[in-house]
Amino acid sequence: MDYLKELAKYVKTQKQKIFDFDFLKNADKYEVWDEIDFNRESTSKITYEVTLEDLKSYAEGALDTNPLFVDEDYAKKSVYGEIISHPNFSIVILFWCLREGIGDWIRTPGSINPGHRWEFYEPFRVGDIIRVKTKPYDRWIKRGRHYLTYQMDFIDQNDRLKQRYWCTLILPKTRADVAKIMKGEHVIEA
Amino acid sequence: MKSKLSFESVSPNDKLPEVTRYITQEDIWRFAASSLDCNVVHVNPEWCKRTKVFGETTVMHGGLTSSLIMTVLINWAYPLGGKIAKLEIKLIKPVPPNSTLIFGGLVTEKHPIGKGEDFVVIELYGKNQDEEKIAIGKAEVMLP
Numbered sequence: 001m002d003y004l005k006e007l008a009k010y011v012k013t014q015k016q017k018i019f020d021f022d023f024l025k026n027a028d029k030y031e032v033w034d035e036i037d038f039n040r041e042s043t044s045k046i047t048y049e050v051t052l053e054d055l056k057s058y059a060e061g062a063l064d065t066n067p068l069f070v071d072e073d074y075a076k077k078s079v080y081g082e083i084i085s086h087p088n089f090s091i092v093i094l095f096w097c098l099r100e101g102i103g104d105w106i107r108t109p110g111s112i113n114p115g116h117r118w119e120f121y122e123p124f125r126v127g128d129i130i131r132v133k134t135k136p137y138d139r140w141i142k143r144g145r146h147y148l149t150y151q152m153d154f155i156d157q158n159d160r161l162k163q164r165y166w167c168t169l170i171l172p173k174t175r176a177d178v179a180k181i182m183k184g185e186h187v188i189e190a
Numbered sequence: 191m192k193s194k195l196s197f198e199s200v201s202p203n204d205k206l207p208e209v210t211r212y213i214t215q216e217d218i219w220r221f222a223a224s225s226l227d228c229n230v231v232h233v234n235p236e237w238c239k240r241t242k243v244f245g246e247t248t249v250m251h252g253g254l255t256s257s258l259i260m261t262v263l264i265n266w267a268y269p270l271g272g273k274i275a276k277l278e279i280k281l282i283k284p285v286p287p288n289s290t291l292i293f294g295g296l297v298t299e300k301h302p303i304g305k306g307e308d309f310v311v312i313e314l315y316g317k318n319q320d321e322e323k324i325a326i327g328k329a330e331v332m333l334p
Binding site: 057058068107108114 | 211217219220221222223224225226227228229230231233234235236237240241242243251252253254256257258260261264265268270271273274275276277278279280281325
């Protein structure tokens with residue numbers, strides 16, 4: 001089965017049409033656990049301009065078509081006054097903005113998601129232009145597994161902090177481990 | 191549960207209405223395209239069969255589990271202007287395709303700080319068709 005062809009059936013938005021869904025392609029170049037520099041804060045060079053189709057597409061994918069996320073007439077009459085983002089919409093911004101370079105470890109094949117933490121300040125709205133500020137937050141070993149947490153701040157065009165997110169993954173420790181995963185070897189215990 | 195939600199109307203031990211979803215591989219592909227999270231553990235069944243990271247199957251995104259837990263809070267709090275302020279989720283058990291999932295929550299604390307700052311604490315859960323916990327969480331939700 002060509003999984004990329006399967007994925008292509010669900011592509012709808014302009015951003016999805018130009019996004020490269022093949023996370024294996026440059027996996028040997030992603031940042032790895034033992035090479036993270038904890039003194040390095042960074043702001044994404046790529047920004048994310050929020051569109052109506054982006055907000056609707058995420059809500060549909062998240063199986064939550066609450067009218068606040070997809071129905072413009074309903075949302076206009078609500079306390080929000082317009083369509084707003086599902087609170088987890090920040091994940092889309094993250095994968096859009098951190099596709100190469102600092103933070104691209106979020107794409108690591110075979111990585112495991114143990115859970116996350118968020119602080120929500122403002123929903124994302126159409127027209128927002130968001131950049132992601134990343135800061136290494138913690139790195140630890142537990143039961144032989146290697147955890148990495150970054151603090152991710154989502155900041156809009158007016159320098160307002162919209163959301164703070166602590167993103168954690170269990171990752172291969174070294175670049176050699178990533179190479180083993182690429183060969184199809186079992187490296188991380190679920 | 192009282193009919194009109196407000197900080198005054200909510201009490202500890204109030205249950206939030208549950209959200210149930212049946213998840214297929216198609217749902218996982220759709221979420222991958224919409225979230226841009228195309229990690230092979232979610233989208234590539236052949237790779238998963240070969241590497242056996244989660245047995246021989248793909249697994250649903252932790253991001254989708256998190257989103258569905260958020261849906262419990264959204265359905266309950268958003269219609270009257272409630273707002274999720276903080277949320278922490280721990281993912282416990284991987285979810286393969288063709289799983290039925292149930293998400294819910296319980297009010298455990300009430301914090302009367304002052305108008306516009308009052309919040310409640312909700313403990314959240316996700317479980318599968320075998321009643322196994324797949325996720326737990328804790329949220330602070332501000333209510334008018």
